Amino acid sequence: MMKFHIDWLSFYLIEQPESEDSPKLVRMTRHLNPDEYEKSELRDFLDGEFARIAKRKVEENPRSDGTPTKLGRFVLEPGHPLDSNPNYALLSRLVQADTSAESKEPCQELVQSYLRTSQVRGGVLIIVRTRLELLDERYVFILKCDFEQKTAVITDEKSLIANVQMAINAKNMKSIMYPYMIESGMNDPYHVKIHQFSHARYFEEFLRFIEYPQSVPQLVSEEVISLARQHIAFTYPEETEERLREEEAIELIAASPKRELAEKWEHETVMEAMQIITDRQPEVELKFKLDHMTIRTLLADYGSSLHIAKVNGRYLVLLEGEMLQFERGVSPVEFVKPKELAEIVREIESRGSRTGGGQTIPAVPASEQVGDTDKPPWE
Secondary structure: OOOEEEEEEEEEEEEOOOOOOOOOEEEEEEEEOHHHHHHOOHHHHHOOHHHHHHHOOOOOOOOOOOOOEEEEEEOOOOOOOHHHOHHHHHHHHHHHOOOHHHHHHHHHHHHHHHHOOOOOOOEEEEEEEEEEOOOOEEEEEEEEEEEOOOEEEEOOOOOOEEEEOOOEOHHHOEEEEEOEEEEOOEEEOOEEEEEOOOOOOHHHHHOOOEEOOOOHHHHHHHHHHHHHHHHHHHHOOOOOHHHHHHHHHHHHHHHOOOOOOOOOOOHHHHHHHHHHHHHHOOOOEEEEEEOOEEEEEEHHHEOOOEEEEEEOOEEEEEEOOOOOOOOOOOOHHHHOOOOOHHHHHHHHHHHHHOEEOOEEOOOOOHHHOOOOOOOOOOO
């Protein structure tokens, strides 16, 4: 079991002023040594948190832009050493501080820098230097708990509950861990692990000299745009007006949050581009909407388990698999005897032929159809 020994802990209560223009203030400060920490209520509050933070999984390239746990890397100018980065220099001083007395100055610098960050809410900021027991590896944890709104506690039979003005909860705790623990006993001094929720970005703003890798969707988008530009250059080797229009269309696609099917590439071209992407990122998702219906699968499924066709000017998405499984909420669809694909295509084609002048000609009533041998009992 991973267990951390506390060398020192600094506790700061950040007060949110009534006016948004007023600076945030530190109302309470405590520096605890190991014995004081063991006797304090913070021990029960933080018990197990350090191990949970250390074990929390983080991906070098997160699967989504809103991933709460990220791996930050210190920004370095070419030819400059690691200690030239201000964020690294401060975190390194905290790691090297062996006592609470030695930690006061770098902790104060960190807190003042944090208070200058915009949109910081009131709450508790905790800075801890720990050692991983048995291995004697040193780590710094920076923890932030925002104040809970409208919190109440049970008191006695008379008043029942009491309002708590300043309550904190470890459940939504934001955290920074340095150095990054690849695994027990193996550290990476070039990276910091940061955990915060998607709506709160002030930890990233606070660490201004740390960069974060692109998410998988960002990487894939850049790759697709690059392949599209290559395709245009191959298709239109000369600087023609048509090539310029295609290049402008690609720029619009790259900047647009929502896009309709462009219908520009043949299936074989799409398969080649898809293969290039999935060879590097096998788990890339493919998400799109067909009218109000949402389809979510893997990009690698296109061409094998997912197919896109067009019948009578309408799009047809075919999903192929060996099993259909339903979850909660029983529906009549679960009892259907699947039709042959050719029959469905004929129905779609005939549906288009029955449409004229903006009006749809009614289909033949079920009671008049021939060969209806599977009538339900409620008819």
